[in-house]
Amino acid sequence: MTQEQFIDLIRTEQEPLRRFLLGLCSGNASMADDIAQDALVRAYVASGSFLGLSKFSTWLFRIAYNCFVDHYRKSALDTVSDEICEAQNVLSQDATDDAFRYQQLYQALDRIPEKERAAIVLHYFEDYDIKEIASIMQIPSGTVKYLLSTGRNHLKTYLSL
Amino acid sequence: MNGKDNIEEFLRGHKPQVKDDPTFLLETRRRMKQVDGIKAEVDRQHVQSRMALIITLTIGIAIGAIAVFIGYICPARPDTENAGIFASVLLFVTAWKQYFFILLAALSVSLAILLSKTSRA
Numbered sequence: 001m002t003q004e005q006f007i008d009l010i011r012t013e014q015e016p017l018r019r020f021l022l023g024l025c026s027g028n029a030s031m032a033d034d035i036a037q038d039a040l041v042r043a044y045v046a047s048g049s050f051l052g053l054s055k056f057s058t059w060l061f062r063i064a065y066n067c068f069v070d071h072y073r074k075s076a077l078d079t080v081s082d083e084i085c086e087a088q089n090v091l092s093q094d095a096t097d098d099a100f101r102y103q104q105l106y107q108a109l110d111r112i113p114e115k116e117r118a119a120i121v122l123h124y125f126e127d128y129d130i131k132e133i134a135s136i137m138q139i140p141s142g143t144v145k146y147l148l149s150t151g152r153n154h155l156k157t158y159l160s161l
Numbered sequence: 162m163n164g165k166d167n168i169e170e171f172l173r174g175h176k177p178q179v180k181d182d183p184t185f186l187l188e189t190r191r192r193m194k195q196v197d198g199i200k201a202e203v204d205r206q207h208v209q210s211r212m213a214l215i216i217t218l219t220i221g222i223a224i225g226a227i228a229v230f231i232g233y234i235c236p237a238r239p240d241t242e243n244a245g246i247f248a249s250v251l252l253f254v255t256a257w258k259q260y261f262f263i264l265l266a267a268l269s270v271s272l273a274i275l276l277s278k279t280s281r282a
């Protein structure tokens with residue numbers, strides 16, 4: 001696959017990919033974009049091995065998730081960074097109120113385990129079904145359901161809903 | 162409305178919104194170009210090492226064949242009376258030289274295959 005062919009393929013996928021990683025990085029946009037670019041480069045290098053057995057987006061998200069896991073293990077995101085508190089990615093009419101809700105959401109996402117966060121982000125933000133999430137995270141469907149349930153319960157507690 | 166519906170509604174209503182960033186694809190393209198450069202360099206080195214391997218193998222086989230040919234047309238006549246244990250070794254090698262050559266050739270080919278696989282990895 002040439003560079004131009006690959007760029008054409010990722011043109012439509014880059015926004016969902018960046019949104020997915022933004023959720024995984026709990027609102028840290030610079031880290032999310034850095035991981036997204038790392039993932040795209042890895043996907044480009046491995047593009048010869050893409051056999052079309054799954055959707056291109058599923059394959060790309062799997063690579064991105066693995067990149068995030070690598071990054072997560074290296075840096076151990078254990079505190080809510082200042083960037084998250086600034087809620088820099090919010091684009092809303094009712095800025096103050098919505099920014100506060102996004103800030104709360106990112107802080108809550110940052111507190112839940114990384115696998116629960118990934119399942120929640122994929123299901124609720126990217127509208128992937130259980131089977132696709134299982135394929136992206138390379139875990140059984142039953143585990144995805146469990147992660148979604150525990151993730152929801154954790155977020156409910158942290159968001160006081 | 163129960164708690165599950167509340168949280169689901171909240172999450173669906175608060176999808177992270179990414180800023181439109183025109184530099185994102187440019188930066189990705191720049192990184193891909195760097196990767197292409199590294200790939201080209203690695204490929205060039207692979208070709209070079211494979212060529213070196215082929216040349217070495219060809220030269221080795223040619224020298225071996227010439228040696229055997231010379232051995233056939235000008236057989237060595239060791240001084241069997243004064244050479245002692247060395248003479249008996251030479252006689253043994255002379256008698257079994259075809260098999261020695263086959264063994265040597267097989268070893269060379271195996272080594273070449275092994276080396277080419279290692280360099281590829």
